[in-house]
Structures are given as structure tokens and as C-alpha cells.
Amino acid sequence: MSSGLWYDVSAPRYEAKKAKSIIHPFAVKGYTGMTVNPYQGCQHRCAYCYATYEWSPEFYDKVYAKSNAPEVLEKELQSWKASTINPMMVASATDAYQPAELRYGLTRKCVQVLQKYNVPYYVFTKSTIIERDLELHRRYARNCLVIWSITTANEKIRRIVEPGTPPAERIFAVIKKFTDAGVPCGINVDPIMPLVTDTDEELGAVVDRCKEAGVKYVFGAMLRMRDDIWDRMKLALRLLQVPDGERRYRQIYEIKEELSADAKQKYIACNKEYGKRVTDRLHEIIKSRGLCPDFPDHVRPQDIDRSCTGQMTMLSFVHRDI
Numbered sequence: 539m540s541s542g543l544w545y546d547v548s549a550p551r552y553e554a555k556k557a558k559s560i561i562h563p564f565a566v567k568g569y570t571g572m573t574v575n576p577y578q579g580c581q582h583r584c585a586y587c588y589a590t591y592e593w594s595p596e597f598y599d600k601v602y603a604k605s606n607a608p609e610v611l612e613k614e615l616q617s618w619k620a621s622t623i624n625p626m627m628v629a630s631a632t633d634a635y636q637p638a639e640l641r642y643g644l645t646r647k648c649v650q651v652l653q654k655y656n657v658p659y660y661v662f663t664k665s666t667i668i669e670r671d672l673e674l675h676r677r678y679a680r681n682c683l684v685i686w687s688i689t690t691a692n693e694k695i696r697r698i699v700e701p702g703t704p705p706a707e708r709i710f711a712v713i714k715k716f717t718d719a720g721v722p723c724g725i726n727v728d729p730i731m732p733l734v735t736d737t738d739e740e741l742g743a744v745v746d747r748c749k750e751a752g753v754k755y756v757f758g759a760m761l762r763m764r765d766d767i768w769d770r771m772k773l774a775l776r777l778l779q780v781p782d783g784e785r786r787y788r789q790i791y792e793i794k795e796e797l798s799a800d801a802k803q804k805y806i807a808c809n810k811e812y813g814k815r816v817t818d819r820l821h822e823i824i825k826s827r828g829l830c831p832d833f834p835d836h837v838r839p840q841d842i843d844r845s846c847t848g849q850m851t852m853l854s855f856v857h858r859d860i
Contacts, residue, residue, distance in 0.1 A: 724753065
């Protein structure tokens, strides 16, 4: 995937396809769990995106809608072997509420299936489209958690590093509606980009907006580097006019040459001392505003409920909301 493909702000092409399975395991930072991704690809065009791999070279320009995702999800829950089920992440490799959701509505239908079977879930998003489903999540507030990914409250930065996302002003307005409605919410300031969003001013602006929006839990992590991410970040640093940005990034991430072939799909963390200094400062800022610098433990494993099986066919369930 070239840097040019990332920064092209034209709308992606949509294409429907069938999925053989929909529940998949995932692991991140030592945590293992399960995820449902109703879409493949994403319109947000974030320069730092971790989900852009060689197996999806058109990640920004073609979004696949897994048109049978709700049916497959229900079948997999019907045949779930254990009596309990861990929280499901919606979604781990795309934004489940990107603009494609306005056309296909697959996330809403998958969430309805999860609720039907008493499955706890997390939603990670940086979209305002989730506002359409406020009531859906509100009535399941005991068993769900919405995590908003906010990297910056600075419009100049946002327009360059994530041009397909809504402005922070609009996102925080939606977050306020969710917190006012009693839906548990958290903010993930991830990734924190060295030389771009790692200053007290930048971090403080995000945390202040979190407090105003009624969010209690705020946490974050430093940008991890990979070959394709590095290519995009070099362009982003130039567009942001970061003084000597590429050379300084090479120091921060200890990149001596271009990443070798065997490192192309491996993540590179920033210098430990640098990263710890920034994340420690973020924690201090969060606590100084009376907020919690940790991931909430609101959502826990639940007994799966199969009493609903057979009450209605999946076909009628899916098409009821179209």
C-alpha cells in the first residue's frame, strides 16, 4: 500500500461478500479475546492504522461488507460449546461504525444478535454514526462498553493524520449524549504520536474534553511502528511540517535504515524512556482532572442465553430493520 493511497481522500468502493465465519480470536498487548468484524477495510484513512496488512492492499479504497455476518454470528452462538462467553470486541480490525454502516447496517444487526444471546461486548470507534444506535446500546448498558479512539483535538493535525474521521468537536458531542444516557464510555488516546500529539498541550486538550463530555476512564499508548506505518508517517511528518521529523523519528524508534524485509510485519516500539515519560505524563494529566487512567472493568464474562433459539428465524431478524 503506497502513501499516496492513504492520503487520497476520495470515497472508497463498497462491495458485499459472504463470510464463512465471523467470530475470531485476537490478541493485543498481552490481552486475548474474541472479535467480530462486520467489515474489511476502513474509510477513516488513519496514517497510523495498525490494521493495514499486505493481505488487504486496498484497505482504504475498497470496503468489503460481510453481508451475511448477522446470520453467521447467530449460528456460531447457537453452537457455542461453553456455557459462558467472554466479552466480544466489535470490531478489532476496522471501525464498525464507519460510513459503510449507513448503507449496510451490519454492525447494528450483529449487536442485536449479541444482545439476544446475552453476550457482553466492547465497541471501539471514532465515528459519530454510532449515535443512531444510542438507544440500542443504552438498553444494554449493564453489559456493554463504548470505547472512543481519540488521537487529537487539534483540527490541523486530524485533517492530515486521519482525514476520513469526523472532527473531535462532533465526536465529543456524541460522547456526551452517550454518557448522559448512562452508557459506560471510555477514551483511548491511541496512538500518541511523538512530536505530534505527545505534548502537555495536546494531551491536556483531549483529557479536558473527556471531562467535559462526562467520561470517567481515559487511557492511551504510544504509536508502534511497522514498515507500512513508517512510510505513511514520513509523509504525515512532512505535511505537518515537523522540524527534522524523519530524522528525529529514526532516533526515537531506533530506525537505522529502512526496515528490513523480515521486520516489515513486526511492530517497533519507541525508545522506552521516551515512551514512559510521555505515558506517565498522560496519567498525571488524567488524574489531575479527577479521572481514572485505566481501562474500566465494567464488562465481564456472562452466561450465554440460548433460550431465544428458535423464537424467530435469522432471516426475519435481519430484514426487520432494513
